[in-house]
Every structure is written in C-alpha cells, then in structure tokens.
Amino acid sequence: MLRTDLYGNKLSTTNSTAIARLDEATELLLGFRADPLAAVDAAIAEQPDFAMAHAFRAGLMAMGMEEGGVAEAEASIAAAWDIPRMTDRERAHLVAAQAWAEGDFATAHRRYGAIAAEHPRDLFAQQVTHAFDFFLGDAAALRDRPMAAMRDWREGEAGFSWLLGMQAFGLEENGEYGAAEQSGRMALALQPADAWAVHAVAHVMEMQGRDQEGAAFLARREQDWAPAAILAVHNWWHLALFHLERGDFARVLGIYDRAVAAGVARGEAQPAIEMVDCSAMLWRLLLRGADTGRRFAQLSAAWQKAGGEGFYAFNDLHAVMAHLGAGRDDAAAQVLGAMRRAAAGQGTNARLTRQVGLPLAEGFLAFARGDYAKAAELIAPVRPRARAFGGSDAQRDVLSLTLLEAALRGKNLGMAQVLAGERIAAKPESPLAQDLWVRAGGPRLAA
C-alpha cells in the first residue's frame, strides 16, 4: 500500500522512518533552515530506493542555480531513474530536474509548474516552482501560483502559511504592496519563523522607501529569520540596504563583514546566491563613493574560486561587478568571454545572456572605465526587460542606480531627471532618492 508525506502526497515507499526524514527535509527547506540536504540524505540512507527523496535532492540542486549542482542533480536522477513502482508525481519531479541539469531552465520551469498545478499540496513543488518563477522573472506566477494552490488547503492548517509567505512575495513583485504586506503579516502570525514571509514584508518596505521602519522590523524579528541559514545572508543584506538608504556606511560595512560576506573574508567561496548579495552591496557602495577597503579584492577572488561562469547570466553580472570593483580587468574579461560563449550557445541561459546579461555586463564595464555615455547607452534599453534574467525588483534596482549615476556623471541630465523622478515618486521619504533628485537638478523637497 502506498504511503503519503505529511501533506498527503503519495509516495512509492512505505518506510515510515524514511518518509519522516523527507518530511523533515521539506519543512527545513520551507523555513530555509539548515540542513535539508542532510535530512534527505538520511532518508536515502534509510531507504536507498526512495524515488521522491532522490527527486527532492535533485530539485534542491536546481534551486541553487549553480553549475556546481549539476553533477549532483544528475547523480540523484540516475540513482532514481530505474526504480520500479514510482508514482507519476515522483517521476515528474525527476523529469523536471533533468531539464534543469541539461541547461533547459525554461522546460524545467514549465514542468515544475505543471506539478505544482496538479498537486497543490506538494509544497516542495510549490517552492521549487516559486524559485524558478524568480530565476526566470515570471512575476505574475510568483503571485498567482501560491494563490491557486491555496484552493486545496484549509486556512490555518499546518503548512498553509508557507503559501501565504510565497504569495506575499509574489504580490510584492507585482507592485501590490498593501496586499503583499497583509499576506506576509498573516503568514507570520501563523508561523513567526517564516523567513520568506519576513523577507516579503522587508521587500515592501524597501520598495516604498520605508527604510527606518524596515530596519526596525528586521531588527525586531531577528530571532525569527537569522537562524534560517539558507536565507539569513539575504535578509542581512536587506537590513544593510535599509541602512545604506540613509548613507550609514559604517553600519552597512559592519553587517557586510559580520553576516553577508563572512566566508568571503576568510578566503572561501560562498554559494553564488550569497555572493550576488555581496557584489550588489559593494557595487552600491562604490556608486556612493564609499571606501570599501579590500573587500572587492576578496570578493573577486571568491567568485573566481567558485567558477561556473556562463551558467546563469544573473550570477555572471554580479561576478563582473566584483571584478570591476576590484580593478581586475583580466578577471572581468574572463567572465565576459564566458558570457559571450554562453550567448552563442544553446539552452535558456544563452537567451538570458544575449538579451539581458551581456549588454548589462558591457554597460557596467563601460561605467567602470568612466565611459558614462556608453554605459547609459548599453544599460538603458535593457533595464525595462531585465526582469527576464531573474532577481527581485530590489536586486535589479542596482541597474537603475548605476544607470542614474552614469547619467549624472555623463551630464545626461534629461535621463537623470527621469530616473530620479521615478525614484522620488516611489520613495518620497528616502534620503538617497532625495539626494539623487537634487543632483539631477530637481528642487529640494520640503521636509
């Protein structure tokens, strides 16, 4: 007889100990807690032919969006491929992960989305799909899929709150800030340790320029999100971002050193998803003229150590930022070379690199060389379509900030005024927005 996981999804194993380990891995991942990989490996040790455990492992690698995870994903898929009596859902997970491992992110995205639609109670499928919606810039799906899955849940039922947290982030990425904050706060009322829901509310405050409130919100809830090891770096990054808005560089660098780039400072490569935050923070500091000491050099070395250029354009652009900030043209040229080869190749990343990643990387290179007119010329046309290569609105704001700085330094005041006007309209209280507005020639606003 078939058994089910905690949420009622059928599994092809009857080993209750192995199922308990898989449930544990699922819960840990939903809460971004360490260590879902260890938990799923324990499930596999308990039941080596547990198809869903292997599929979970492969999906976990896909969520990392790094080339280093491909071989691991392939090994997990191969270990499960010939297991007899697999459920259709388990098979579908394997086939979706397979597409990712082959570099066909778009097909993986579609397949995971189909599982999520067919199995609203498969929270792992919901979470992996949410990650792909994020990586490939499908903002509407970030909002709508969790909402569609809710039809199969009772409000307040254990597990339901994770969907609310996902929905909150999706609403936020669609600019529905009021509804996003409401969903995020509802999720947190049900599950205070939902680091993704905390993150969604922080995003709302970021996008509305509520920097003091945002910093206080994150500081007050630190015990809820800081232990969520898989997301903690990113939430620390958000806290630093709030302080950056007011130009409190010492505080920003304190958080950066302690909680965002601690591994990088020790000479280690951190996961790409974390080094993206390191790059983005240092680059924003560079735009502001802050002294970042040796941090760019350390980060540049860490990106180089990690390798994997040409796998995902969003990561590549951030590696380029680190190399340019470090003044290492050789390393930047190496990544740009890998991006050009990727752009000429096959797979989803070829398209993302061609259409978004490469022109942006070339624009950032021009900026670093002081060719501000060329930087603006390269970045401006890509900015409206940059969502396609992933990241959040807040992460991609580094594009707008760089473009605005290029326009200001290149004396393109027409462009600078449009961009500064856009920012001051979104964040009227933000000291940074006000400063940029005045630099672009706008009248100083009444306090």
Ligand SMILES: [Fe+2]
């Ligand atoms: Fe974020």
